[in-house]
Amino acid sequence: MTFSPTTLGTGIAGYNFLLRTRATQQAALANSPQVARDTEHFREKLKDIQTSDQLMEDRAMLRVALGAFGLEDDLDNKAFIKKILDSDLADSKSLANRLADKRYLAFAKAFNFAGESGPQLPDGKSAEDVTRDLAAIRTADDLLGNTSLLRATLKTFDLEGDIGNTFFLKKVLESDPTDPASFARRLADPRYAELAEAFDLSDKVKDRNTVYGFASVFADAAATLETPEDLLEDETLLTEALRVFGLENDVYRPDFLDSVLRSNLNDSTSFANQLEDKRYAALAGVFDFHEMAQAALAEEPFTSTLQSFVTTLNARSEPVTTSNDFFSDIKLMLETYKFFGLPSRSNQAGYVNRILNSDRSDPAAMIHGVTDGRYLALADAFRIEEPNTDRIYPPEFADQVVTNYLDRQFEISIGESDESMRVALSMERDLGKVIGNAKGNDSRWYGVMASNLLREVFETVFQLPDSFGTLDVDRQLKELKHRSESYFGTSALEDFTDPDRMEDLRRRYLMQSNLQSSATSSSASIVLSLLSRG
Template identity: 25%
Template structure:
């Protein structure tokens, strides 16, 4: 009779060939195809368990074939919340039940307006936008100051879109709708001629614009340059104030400089009120709410009685306007003392605004409200109309989102937002792509609304439930064999990597994106128990370009089927882009492939067990050894426990000992870290097969068995045999 070890080697030496032989059997092939075709047609635990062919296939795949009859028990397993450590599946000592439950998602992937990664990326961009805003103001101002010195004509200024838009923004004019020819007429007007174009307009904004430059009526620059230092200061500080959306010391300084220069040119209340920057400055200086209309301010500036009646007496006293809003001849809008008082009040109140500015409340409100968004309508609902009365002053959801992508909320209507959010970013002819603006495409891709405006499952490189599985496996692998502080530190480090991986899955769009990030690649490989150093980037590229349905493809020809499972875990199409088509509901593609692979391995082991139980146990141990984290994994698995007791010639009565003493015994005989070393696993298998043959009276050609069974000359006593069997494996 052939020895158990030789029989084992016959199978294990070329595992791919052995598994292919099993897969080609008619019954196995038929059952496997049925499983692949139908597993994602079921929508509930009851439907799954009601289809015996599906259910029994899965049970066998996870080594639970003997429990197929226990449907009530298995239903509790499948309905367990694996995130709850006290759930039914998690409380079972045999980890196969939790593994089985984790392989199925009967609730389906979660439909949500934003995934965790999408929300995190958006809010990170939102926070960064404030620093970006300041940097952009500084950058544009530096450009303006350098370029304006080279302007020799009005056409030089207006022909440079960047300069022109800077000037328009500074004066609060539209960059989209202000005519260039109109601006030319304004800037080349003779300010001393009451009949000139700008003076005939009667608009102080355009008059101040013309005053800010030195162009002759022919459009050329007058002597002294396009702008003096004071003129440039008006424009640059006006730009800083107009562009700023939050309180900062940089903006406060620009406000004060602008106010000091601009107030000197004010000749009436109407002039002042037409300059929104001056009005904003006064509101801050005198504590006037944005809810109070502008006519409160203009009325208070004109009439002392009205000012006192509405609590703005200090404002009235700080200016010198007549009741008709004019200034008397030779009188300025403010004396130096009045201007100093106003400036001091502004500085005090603006410092308070700077101190009070925080994105925290806006972000908290965003997170809270987004958690309950189920449609575009919910997303576009104002804070003022939701159930929370404390968030009315916070930015709206769409304002936060648009700002994150550098889009001015004031430039987009709600109807346009609705069209953007309900369009398909993958369709070149969709509304959002028709805008020809990458910012709106990125904005659209940050949300998961379907064409009907309802939330859908996030479309990303790896589904969130699969990310959860990889994160759990990665952490388990990193903490394996560790104890105490080392285990805690490893767990924290693993959580950090998992968070990074989760966040990145929201932005990875192609296989190239994934493979170019070694941190992500290493995470994926290590989650599957693969040493990143053992596989090249070139091979990984070929694996991800392989056709999973082609048995001869590169990834399917690998001796380690975990690589195919990794490829299947991602939602990439044949071109390496994120697939628009679902890759599974109850089971993601990677889980289906793993189930099939496990089924083939179980079938192989079962078939071998029909001939020799020892071979089955050896194959099973070879497969499970790398996943064993502690002694209790062995104690909780009947097959592993049988392997252990046979290997070290221990009595079956060991199982009746105190469980902790059993664990101590396992650790005494096996250094569990050795189970990560294939050579040491093979040594244990040799020992097991030899002892199995001795115990079961099998005679064969195994050298180990020959020695242990005294088949060679110079016999070994029974006592020596026992001593050898009980030696701890080196």
């Protein structure tokens, strides 16, 4: 069954009725068979749309995408829409940038097939920005502390009602989605397990053997460790130190570790240097307890390898995610080599690069043939993975497009019975976009003239004749500004962002439109009466 809106009266009374019932009526529209199928299809298939061709080939996807920007009439104008989607938005001469109707530019910007930053939300936040925000989420607290990102995330999973329940959400986020006995998996609502899986924070908690977990734990403690006892007596610090080198099992060998940590690495016969596994010498070198003691006796300042490494790593604004990130940061690269006790040699970078980029799923990969545990520890610590080259849509992208689509479809349905109501419902949004897209007041008025809907609003309110549009544009600009000043006390379009002034504009439009409609109906009645007398 198709959706049919309910209207009650015309003018201001009819508009107020629509405002009161819009939520209920629009929900009915969203649940109507065709609209429900299209919007659900859009949400499910969006992630698979990697090219403009794929969007063009899926009529249902394209119908929702175009409808969200008020461009539903172009559904069959595929060649033109393809050119819009493939426009280079950095080129002012590209088709999307040259069109007076800025809906096409907004459409092209949203999907941004030609740009490197990928899709972006109407607020201008790109997928690259959102991905960066998401990449920074290493713990549940990181997400819970980012209110806007948390709200967007919960909305994606239809869990907005939980935004204030931080204790509960933390338990969900730290759940292991692969473990049937975990907190999220034991909840009856599967959306919580899906939320936990999306962030996989349980895995990130387990990743404390990475340099980031290590640096986080040692950030405040690095400068306080002066003797092997200081480390051995702190279970947390000792565990993290052993983990980063893959030596967790040695936590139960305190005497052995004490001998390792006291070793003088400048002496080839020292305990750590005599061990076959070179990771122990590297561990001793990180804390430099022997060198530190010597410096203390000489009353000389001393900075340990641990302090230098932690400071350098924490100074980065973003984590290392590619081998290029690692090698382009020369200071971090050298500090890392020193941290893991790796020798300096001319081909070191090339050798490490091949290890970092090894495909661990390939049994023949180089990393599986490395016998020196220090290189394996480095590779595990940074966990370089093949970058995802797929287009990534921001979490709110599908929801915003669908919401915009439903808004416009509702307005179209209303317009089929009363066009003035459709205009009244959308005028605030359209005027807001004109104001936002242009900087100067004159440019904004030209935007009004270029918009059929907004031109209709102001020409109706100002009681301008149909022939007004045939005047020279500069004359039109002057007259519109003059009448705006006369009617509203301002010629600055930006002032219409004030709710009271916007409401005044809408009220005047509805009243004048209703008067014109009544006059037209009266004239038609008179004509019919005269004809019937004949």
